[in-house]
Amino acid sequence: MTTQRADARRNYARILAVAEAEVAAHGADASLEQVARTAGVGSATVRRHFPSRRALLEAVFDQRIDALCVRATDLTVADDPRAALLEWLTALTDYAASARGMADALLPDGAGDTDHVNACSARLGSAVDPLLTRARQAGAVTDGVTTTDLIAMVTGIALATEQRPDPAAEAHRLLSLAVRGISPDPGGTAPGGTAPGGPTASEGPTKRA
Template sequence: MPDTAARRPLRADARRNRERILTTAQEAFAVHGAGASLEEIARRAGVGSATLHRHFPSRRSLLEAVFHDRVEALCAKARQHAQESEPGTALFSWLRDFNAYAATCRGLAASLAHGDREPEPVRRNEGCTTVIADAAGELLRRAQLSGAARPGVRVEELLALVGTIALATEHRADDEQARRLLDMVIDGVRAERQEP
């Protein structure tokens, strides 16, 4: 029965509230990072805190909703690289895309990395983290099978490294340091026989 209720379409006023919350949250996260005040987001959206939490029970669920479309585009890039490039090139090109994406999403890497400390309100198979891990995992698997990437590398480790780069370079004026750090990660992931 709860599943049916969850799938029921929102009333028009609830849908408008949800959209205002998402728009306001996107602006707030762009300026203040993923730690932006939820109460301030609710106030600016013209809704109460309870309304915000009814639509988004946790900060993570709000972040997931705000970044959903961008994550889908990032995963589409993974599929495109897989179709158009050799496995190693596909993986390393997509890691550069992911690095650029993480740099534009202030605080998202930290929030998603540490989000498991709060109750998970969204089904695991729908979350940004899972969708990104699935896309990266397929690219990594193909690169390892082709001999382009070291066999012992795990997708969780790879994503943690890119997330750490985003955290370490988040307040830099340019992206040069993030690119250089990612190149070091790629050199470490690349199989020894693979040319740089």
């Protein structure tokens, strides 16, 4: 019995890891059959752990939310609050741009689904609030910008670019433009002295947008 439980846990973890890679490569249309083949299990095993495509997508979504929350918590001790916030926004953009179709696939279709989405949003917001607060205190973000604003901004960018030939590159270009919009910069220069044509957030956490 213990061996069976251990095997089930390993299968679950393997299926979820493969599913995340498939979603990154193919979006919400990732094939459950391909997930099963790549994970080295039968389709029945996949469906035993995840009865529907939606259940599998929700599990992938939840796992990525967990990772983004951990990333946000880790970044709260970074020396540069502005760079820390930009690094997290870049990570969120990376995921949002790769998870094509996830927004439509996870649209609430019932009260239970709404509760799930709201719980994930609340969890993500709670993890990011300290990052935004530190950036605001450092003068890197204008007053009035909220965590909800930032998540909505990245979600909108991902939805607007998912049909482009290179969604990730276009998403990061738009993120760079948006970052300048939330920065307290009346003279047209991003915080830290970088001109509008300078490095972007997608060039790495050590660069200035």
